[in-house]
Amino acid sequence: MTAVARAQPNASDGAGIGLRLAVIVGLAVAWELVALLANDPVYWPRFSAVAARLWEAWLANPAAWVESAWPSTWRLLAGWIGAVVSGIAIGTLIGLSASARAYVNPLVEFLRSIPPPALLPLFIVLLGIGDGMKVAMIGFGAAWPILLNTADGVASVEPMRRETARVYGLTGRDVLARIVLPSAGPRIFAGLRVSLSIAVILMVISELFATVDGIGFELIQAQRSFRMLDAWAIILLLGLIGYALNTVLGLVERRVLAWQLGATRSER
Amino acid sequence: MTGGLLEVDGLGFRHADAAPDAPPAIEAVSFSVPGGSLVAVVGPSGSGKTTLLRCVAGLVRPTAGEIRLDGRPIDGVPDATAVVFQDYGRSLFPWMSVADNVDLPLRRLGLAPAERRTRVSDALAEVGLAGTEASYPWQLSGGMQQRVAIARAMAYRPRLLLMDEPFASVDAQVRADLQELTLSVWQAHGSTVLFVTHDIDEAVYLADRVVVLSPAPARVAADVAVGLPRPRDQIATRSSAAFVELRARVARLIRR
Ligand SMILES: Nc1ncnc2c1ncn2[C@@H]1O[C@H](COP(=O)(O)OP(=O)(O)OP(=O)(O)O)[C@@H](O)[C@H]1O
Ligand SMILES: [Mg+2]
Numbered sequence: 001m002t003a004v005a006r007a008q009p010n011a012s013d014g015a016g017i018g019l020r021l022a023v024i025v026g027l028a029v030a031w032e033l034v035a036l037l038a039n040d041p042v043y044w045p046r047f048s049a050v051a052a053r054l055w056e057a058w059l060a061n062p063a064a065w066v067e068s069a070w071p072s073t074w075r076l077l078a079g080w081i082g083a084v085v086s087g088i089a090i091g092t093l094i095g096l097s098a099s100a101r102a103y104v105n106p107l108v109e110f111l112r113s114i115p116p117p118a119l120l121p122l123f124i125v126l127l128g129i130g131d132g133m134k135v136a137m138i139g140f141g142a143a144w145p146i147l148l149n150t151a152d153g154v155a156s157v158e159p160m161r162r163e164t165a166r167v168y169g170l171t172g173r174d175v176l177a178r179i180v181l182p183s184a185g186p187r188i189f190a191g192l193r194v195s196l197s198i199a200v201i202l203m204v205i206s207e208l209f210a211t212v213d214g215i216g217f218e219l220i221q222a223q224r225s226f227r228m229l230d231a232w233a234i235i236l237l238l239g240l241i242g243y244a245l246n247t248v249l250g251l252v253e254r255r256v257l258a259w260q261l262g263a264t265r266s267e268r
Numbered sequence: 269m270t271g272g273l274l275e276v277d278g279l280g281f282r283h284a285d286a287a288p289d290a291p292p293a294i295e296a297v298s299f300s301v302p303g304g305s306l307v308a309v310v311g312p313s314g315s316g317k318t319t320l321l322r323c324v325a326g327l328v329r330p331t332a333g334e335i336r337l338d339g340r341p342i343d344g345v346p347d348a349t350a351v352v353f354q355d356y357g358r359s360l361f362p363w364m365s366v367a368d369n370v371d372l373p374l375r376r377l378g379l380a381p382a383e384r385r386t387r388v389s390d391a392l393a394e395v396g397l398a399g400t401e402a403s404y405p406w407q408l409s410g411g412m413q414q415r416v417a418i419a420r421a422m423a424y425r426p427r428l429l430l431m432d433e434p435f436a437s438v439d440a441q442v443r444a445d446l447q448e449l450t451l452s453v454w455q456a457h458g459s460t461v462l463f464v465t466h467d468i469d470e471a472v473y474l475a476d477r478v479v480v481l482s483p484a485p486a487r488v489a490a491d492v493a494v495g496l497p498r499p500r501d502q503i504a505t506r507s508s509a510a511f512v513e514l515r516a517r518v519a520r521l522i523r524r
Contacts, residue, residue: 160358163327167351168373168424178372182363259363263406 045229054233072203072214073241075131079138080199087143087195088188091150092176095184101155108148116141117205124210134206134214141202142195149191153184186260189253196249200242215241271427271460272338272346274301274324280332281319293319295485296333301477303338306454306461308471311481311489312522317464318354320486321432324462325351337428350426352434354464356417360405366392367401370420377424391423392416394449396442411438418446422453429454429461435470444502447474451500468522472514473500480521490521 028047035046045053058064094100094108116137127133157180165175181188207216215234222230254261276299282292293316301307311317322328324335326345337346350373353359360369370388379387392398395415397408405413414437421429431450435443451474454461465471471478475494482489494514496505505511 158358160353160355161361164351164353164359166327167325167345167349169345169347169376170372171376174372174375178364179361182361185363259404259406262404263362266406 042226043228045232049229050232050236053229054236057230057233058237068213068215068218069237069241071131072207072216075134075206075214076138076199076203079135079202080142080196082135082139083142083146083195083199084192086139087146087191088150090143091147091188092154092181092184094147095151095154096180098155101151108144112144112148116202120206120209129210134203134211137206138199138202142199145194145198146188146191149187150184153187154180156187157183185257189249189257192249192253193246196245197242200238200245204238270304270458271429273303273336274428274460274462275336275339276300276320276324276333277336278333279320279323279330279335281316281323281328282331283319291485292331293485294323294330295487297481297486297488298333299479299488299491301460301462303460304458305476306451306463306474307477307479308463308465308475309479309481310465310468310471310518310522311486312483313466315481315483316486317466317481318432320481321351321430321462321464324428325349325430346428348424348427350421350424350429352414352417352421352429352431354432354434354436356414356434356437357405357410359417360413362404362406364404365401366397366403366405366408366416369405369416370423373420373424387423387425388419391419394422394453395419396445411442414438415442415446418449422449425457426459429459430464431461432464433466434463435465435467443470448502450474468515468518469506472496472511472518473502473505478518480518489524490518492518492521 028051031047035041035044038044041049058069094104119140120137123133123137127136161179161183162175165179170179203214204216204219207214208220211217215238219231219234219238222228222234276297279294279297280292281294286293297320299307309317309320319328323330324342326342326349335342361372364372367388370391371384374384374387389398389401392400395418397412397415397419400408400412400416405416408416414434418434421431434450435446438446447470450461450463453459463471463474472494477494478490478492479488480490480492481487492514496508496510496514
């Protein structure tokens with residue numbers, strides 16, 4: 001007996017990459033043309049000039065890595081990982097208990113509607129202007145989508161799967177690790193993706209004030225001294241960092257949720 | 269380990285979210301399943317068979333009456349119980365391989381890993397799914413998925429086995445094979461089996477007794493002793509006069 005309906009590798013992957021590249025190249029060319037027409041190299045630098053600046057000032061410049069990119073990146077990752085751990089843990093607790101959800105929901109809705117940048121003054125007073133403050137702010141803002149999605153995913157495990165676990169007397173640990181969390185996996189990963197972009201935004205914002213290093217700091221310095229070419233290069237750099245992080249997360253997701261891809265494909 | 273004595277005594281059940289003027293799903297159902305015997309429950313669609321099974325499995329609490337196993341009222345899922353749900357697709361775990369699905373209930377039984385592996389591969393071989401260990405449920409056809417759920421129940425070696433229309437989605441040949449499998453596993457392990465079906469043939473062929481439910485709200489319309497000799501045979505038993513007569517009797521009871 002052989003298994004039927006094996007998941008097929010997605011045939012459009014190769015064409016997809018080509019199309020995505022074409023869009024990016026098209027945008028770069030359009031930028032170049034508009035800048036040429038504007039003919040204002042200070043405020044509207046050409047794409048090629050920005051890319052060259054990005055290369056010499058950042059990508060090919062180890063000093064910039066050590067002094068700016070690295071401090072930013074580690075704060076970003078520390079804050080995001082803190083958000084992942086606390087978001088999944090608290091979200092699971094909330095998701096497991098219907099009564100906890102009823103009590104905690106209004107509080108969660110209230111807290112998450114506070115824009116984290118508005119908390120910056122408070123964080124500075126409480127935690128100072130050091131790395132701790134920035135990590136805390138990134139973590140605070142990035143935790144909500146993970147927490148809410150985890151709670152939702154955990155609460156909506158297919159009832160028949162819960163009953164199967166009950167019938168076979170699975171231990172609480174097995175239920176959590178082998179049924180509840182895998183079943184919430186797709187929702188959790190959706191939360192992780194949203195929270196990663198929030199973390200990048202908050203990393204930049206946290207470095208715009210009261211700070212001495214980081215990519216956001218360099219950006220505000222460039223803007224204050226009217227070095228627009230540098231500012232554009234930094235914006236491009238932020239885009240690259242966000243894109244790289246998303247790609248890595250996407251690869252992890254494809255591995256962890258391979259079953260889901262196959263299951264939804266075979267449902268069609 | 270032989271199966272326990274199951275007694276359903278004055279069972280009533282009303283769904284909490286049913287309309288207030290709707291009749292209860294089950295009204296005063298009583299019957300018993302002697303330890304180690306196989307009793308089939310038949311009834312028209314919507315008569316409350318699944319609800320009855322869920323009460324016996326301890327998944328929902330009866331709103332009237334009592335269910336006892338070996339004389340003790342059940343409160344929650346009784347020990348060593350396996351259920352094969354009607355809706356098998358949603359009772360398997362799509363993120364686990366077929367082998368892991370079957371192995372999951374064995375994890376807390378304190379078996380040696382080698383013993384667990386043999387049980388898993390034996391159960392899969394018995395349902396005709398040898399070699400699918402590493403596949404995922406969604407890579408299998410509906411009938412194959414149902415057999416994974418059956419293998420999971422068999423590997424667990426339950427004292428009480430509850431099956432809800434387990435062969436509804438397989439073709440006639442596989443259905444006959446799975447009926448034989450159910451009989452041989454039942455005889456080998458001496459489980460008590462409650463087998464829900466709407467297939468009168470199947471009920472008479474498999475069971476020691478057939479409990480016939482009335483249309484909703486469920487009541488016991490009849491409790492028919494089958495008394496056909498064992499071992500039964502797909503062709504000889506089914507063509508015997510006694511079988512044909514019993515089948516007609518049960519059919520008349522359902523239609524009434
Ligand atoms: N969650 C529920 N809420 C309210 N009523 C329900 C619920 N589940 C089932 N019912 C009702 O209870 C009655 C019995 O349903 P049940 O599923 O037990 O029937 P069944 O005999 O298993 O039917 P089938 O042969 O189609 O599987 C039906 O009238 C149904 O409408
Ligand atoms: Mg049913």
